[in-house]
Amino acid sequence: MSVEALRYQRGSLSILDQLLLPQRTVYQQLAGVRAAWQAIRDMKVRGAPAIAIVGCLSLAVELHQREDDVKEDLATFALESLDYLVTARPTAVNMAQAARELSDFVASEVKRPDSTAESLKENLISRIExxxxxxxxxxKCIGSHGAEHILSRAKTDKVIILTHCNTGSLATAGYGTALGVIRSLWSTGRLERVYCTETRPYNQGARLTAYELVQEKIPATLIADSMVSVAMKEKGISAVVVGADRIVANGDTANKIGTYQLAIAARHHGIPFYVAAPSTSCDLALESGEQIVIEERPGAELTDVNGVRVAAPGIGVWNPAFDITPHNLITAGIVTEFGVHDPSELRKVLLDKTLPTQHTIPTIPR
Structure with a gap:
């Protein structure tokens, strides 16, 4: 059973406070949009898909509580709330994509002659749910596609995977993206071990990925970020699988700081490098990774550990939260719910596809 990052029922939303993991498991109630914005900003909830889901669900909770008589007033509130939620963290694109989709839906609903404030509220909440x-x-489709692709090219009966940051249930609505691939591999009996990085300076790997792997009894080893190259050299890594907060038209990806160096090291060692993310993380409006706005986090995340200063006072700090991995370093492919594709093919795949309500999950070789 995957860890629950959020708990939702109509009119109520709570999130697992990831700042307290792994020592304490505490769920925090979110009363509405402003509470969700703050939780996202503070990284109590993080991961591009989870940010979008929590942001949108917080709007659903607040909509449920409102009693507007005029549909235009309700629409204005919804549109302003969506715009506000997008500002919480700029690099992850999923919230912006969801905001655009829901804004278009609201505009369409308002124009319908037979719509009312009540019908708009009900239809928008259902859409968000x-x-x-x-x-x-x-x-689950991403997990199956990625596992199938890795196993079809494996040179050994069991594979060893290296991953970075947290891309599991805690970063999504459930199951996970890169960690979903790992879950799918584990379910086949063909996963030998996972190596997860600590993911400095915020330690999402040590605190969150390690937590999920231990909870599900998946064999795993924690390493420092600076150990990835020697791990690739000495530990028989079969593939590197990471997530993405934004994938642009040419296949460049933004992901947690440290991903770029993993891709370089994987290329040097001849190890397949995968990026796993839903199509909602793809932003075809941007041509290359150079156009992605990179969030910079507070310097204290680097200089302090649990509130205790560990760096020399007076030292300058540069703390970008993400880096850009060029498409030519993504050697094995980008995994979405549609399959595994070369970065150069991804734009065409996304333009050709529409998002069906259900996808066929492939059979994984055992």
Whole structure:
């Protein structure tokens, strides 16, 4: 059973406070949009898919509580709320994509002559709730496609995977993206071990990925970020699988800081490098990774550990939260709910596809 990053029922939303993991498991109630914005900003909830789902569900909770008589007033509130949620963290594109989709839906509903404030509220809440189910379904497809691709090219009966940051249930609505691939591999009996990085400076790997792997009894080893190259050299790594907060038209990807160096090291050692993310993380409006806005986090995340200063006072700090991996370093492919594709093919695949409500999950060789 996957860890629950959020708990939702109509009119109520709570999130697992990831700042307290792994020492404490505490769920925090979110009363509405402003509470969700702060939780996202503070990284109590993180991971591009989870940010979008929690942001949208917080709007659903607040909509449920409102009693507007004029549909235009309700629409204005919804549109302003969506715009506000997008500002919480700029690099991850999923919230912006969801905001655009829901804004278009609101505009369409308002124009319908027979719509009312009540019907708009009900239809918008239902639409948002559908995003939750869709994210889990997409993640399971990503996991199966990625596992199938890795195993079809494996040179050994069991594979060893290296991953970075947290891309599991805690970063999504459930199951996970890169960690979903690992879950799918484990379910086949053909996963020998996972190596997960600590993911400095925020330690999402040590605190969150390690937590999920231990909870599900998947064999795993924690390593420091600076150990990845020697791990590739000495530990028989079969493939590197990471997530993405944004994938642009040419296949460049933004992901947690440290991903770029993993891709370089994997290329040097001849190890397949995969990026796993839903199509909602793809932003075809941007041509290359150079156009992605990279969030910079507070310097204290680097200089302090649990509130205790460990760096020399007076030292300058540069703390970008993400880096860009060029498409030519993504040697094995980008895994979405549609399959595994070369970065150069991804734009065409996405333009050719429409998002069906269900996807066929492939059979994984055992």
């Amino acid at each position: 559908g995003l939750l189910e869709k994210d889990v379904s997409n993640n």
